[in-house]
């Protein structure tokens with residue numbers, strides 16, 4: 792039996808490739824599904840979330856929750872909260888802000904800067920770690936890690952999609968090999 796897939800690393804050639812990845816992951820996102828997004832400022836966490844919400848049918852604006860901390864979205868089948876914990880200065884602030892109910896319950900959640908909420912946050916299904924790739928301003932490397940059975944199922948589906956027809960600009964990336972785009 793194969794070990795369950797727990798990590799895929801990808802090279803995203805530009806912002807539209809990041810959008811294609813979000814669209815490929817969108818079918819996995821449903822009630823209670825939690826995605827953590829890590830990476831420095833400007834690596835594309837909000838851009839990814841915007842594309843994910845579009846793929847889930849949201850047609851209105853997607854504001855970065857950097858100042859509001861949370862933005863709610865009523866999608867057709869479920870609600871999704873987009874959190875950004877960048878401004879948190881201690882690990883209890885997400886509880887003090889009343890977010891405990893909205894992460895890992897009936898809603899889906901996407902969390903930027905989850906590390907600033909400390910170890911008390913419920914584990915995500917998927918954890919994406921974004922970073923820039925060399926000198927190219929628009930390339931990103933993303934490690935997509937599964938932290939639950941649901942996350943592993945999602946990664947397997949992503950891997951099948953990539954093997955069948957990788958979206959434009961989305962290429963496999965192995966740490967030992969130099970980046971090469973699809």
Ligand SMILES: Nc1ncnc2c1ncn2[C@@H]1O[C@H](COP(=O)(O)OP(=O)(O)O)[C@@H](O)[C@H]1O
Pocket residue numbers: 803804805806807808809830831832833834835836837838839855903928929930931
């Ligand atoms: N491959 C890429 N993926 C995502 N964003 C990209 C990419 N290349 C360039 N960008 C640009 O980088 C910026 C990412 O900003 P944003 O998503 O707000 O970052 P974060 O939320 O991580 O701070 C945007 O201006 C976007 O147009």
Ligand SMILES: [Mg+2]
Pocket residue numbers: 836837838855875903
């Ligand atoms: Mg952001």
